[in-house]
Each structure stands twice: as C-alpha cells, then as structure tokens.
Amino acid sequence: AQSVTQLGSHVSVSEGALVLLRCNYSSSVPPYLFWYVQYPNQGLQLLLKYTSAATLVKGINGFEAEFKKSETSFHLTKPSAHMSDAAEYFCAVSVQGGYQKVTFGTGTKLQVIP
Amino acid sequence: EPEVTQTPSHQVTQMGQEVILRCVPISNHLYFYWYRQILGQKVEFLVSFYNNEISEKSEIFDDQFSVERPDGSNFTLKIRSTKLEDSAMYFCASSNSGPLMRGYTFGSGTRLTVV
Numbered sequence: 001a002q003s004v005t006q007l008g009s010h011v012s013v014s015e016g017a018l019v020l021l022r023c024n025y026s027s028s029v030p031p032y033l034f035w036y037v038q039y040p041n042q043g044l045q046l047l048l049k050y051t052s053a054a055t056l057v058k059g060i061n062g063f064e065a066e067f068k069k070s071e072t073s074f075h076l077t078k079p080s081a082h083m084s085d086a087a088e089y090f091c092a093v094s095v096q097g098g099y100q101k102v103t104f105g106t107g108t109k110l111q112v113i114p
Numbered sequence: 115e116p117e118v119t120q121t122p123s124h125q126v127t128q129m130g131q132e133v134i135l136r137c138v139p140i141s142n143h144l145y146f147y148w149y150r151q152i153l154g155q156k157v158e159f160l161v162s163f164y165n166n167e168i169s170e171k172s173e174i175f176d177d178q179f180s181v182e183r184p185d186g187s188n189f190t191l192k193i194r195s196t197k198l199e200d201s202a203m204y205f206c207a208s209s210n211s212g213p214l215m216r217g218y219t220f221g222s223g224t225r226l227t228v229v
Contacts, residue, residue, distance in 0.1 A: 042222065043220055043221060044205060044220040090156070092157075100162070101147065101162055102159065104156045104158070105156060
C-alpha cells in the first residue's frame with residue numbers, strides 16, 4: 001500500500017521568502033506523486049504531478065517539486081512566496097495500474113506573512 | 115477546460131435521512147471516484163467505479179453507502195441513513211485510463227452537514 005507523510009502541519013513564511021513544503025512517500029512500486037492546493041471552502045486544484053518522466057516537475061503559480069528516489073521525497077518549493085499562496089497543500093500518491101485511487105497526506109497550511 | 119461538476123454545493127440534512135450527492139464527470143472519462151474530507155482532516159478515498167461496478171472501496175464505504183451511474187452521464191453517491199459523523203466535504207473525481215493518469219480531475223465538492 002502507498003502512503004505519504006507531510007512534515008509540518010503549519011508553515012509560515014514571509015512574503016518574498018522561499019517556500020518549502022516537505023513530503024515523503026512510501027510505495028512498493030513506482031509511484032505517481034501529486035501536489036494539490038486547497039483554498040478555504042474550495043475544492044482541490046492540481047499544482048503539479050510526477051509520472052516517471054522528468055524528476056524536476058514544474059507546476060502552476062511558480063511551484064515546482066523534485067522527485068528524489070534515494071530520499072523517497074517529493075518536496076514542493078517556490079522561490080518567492082506571495083500573499084495569494086496562503087492555502088492548504090496536500091501531497092498525494094498513486095501507483096501505475098489498478099484503479100488509480102489517490103492517497104492524500106494530512107496537509108500543510110501555509111501562512112504568508114506580509 | 116473540462117470540469118467535473120458537483121451538485122449541490124452545500125446540503126443540510128437531518129440525521130437518519132437519505133441523501134444523494136450528484137456528480138457529472140468529464141464526458142470521455144472511464145473511471146469515477148468519491149472522496150471525503152471531514153473538516154480539518156485529510157482527504158480520504160471512499161470508492162472507485164469502472165465499467166458499471168465498484169472496483170475498489172475503503173473501509174469507510176460501508177453498507178450505508180452506495181454509488182450509481184444511472185444514465186451514462188451522472189455519477190451519484192447515496193448515503194442511506196445519515197449520521198452526524200457523515201458531515202464532511204465530498205469530492206467526486208474522474209479520469210482517463212492509461213499510465214499517466216491523464217485528466218484526473220476533482221470536482222469542487224459538496225459540503226454535507228448532518229444535523
């Protein structure tokens with residue numbers, strides 16, 4: 001069975017500072033990995049996904065993530081935080097084949113301080 | 115861009131009542147899913163549906179839950195006798211088959227409040 005662990009339920013950064021949200025995965029087969037963002041009272045928006053092509057994945061809104069197999073990590077970064085980035089971020093994993101259920105992490109709430 | 119549409123956006127029901135949550139998946143998708151997010155918690159998989167039958171379900175998806183694709187366009191989740199703990203945001207999703215999970219898309223959710 002696959003799972004993800006997000007380190008830090010709350011992260012605060014200053015506007016303009018680097019954003020780093022951590023995610024480690026566990027999977028017995030090659031995983032697909034995702035980052036989703038959820039704004040208050042809204043649905044899930046896909047930021048980016050890794051599906052075994054390039055290990056550095058670029059997403060929307062200036063976010064990117066790097067798949068590191070040796071570290072079983074898929075951390076999300078953005079060079080410069082904007083106030084509009086304040087939201088909850090979910091790392092998620094799925095696997096090739098099967099019926100493609102997605103398993104989510106517990107989420108990290110990002111606060112951006114002006 | 116194609117969307118997964120969920121209705122209603124918010125539903126309030128009394129404990130013990132039946133509710134049906136509705137979803138219109140993207141038209142050429144073959145796989146359909148329901149997920150649940152209790153307030154302040156993570157998103158949890160409930161069930162996947164393919165070829166007009168359940169392909170996988172979680173332990174949350176007990177006999178009180180059922181899914182149906184009644185007319186080739188809608189995909190519904192029914193809760194037969196709601197409990198207070200069923201209060202949550204319910205997300206529908208749909209996807210294409212294939213190794214890259216193309217088009218895996220979530221709807222904007224239905225917030226169910228059981229009183």
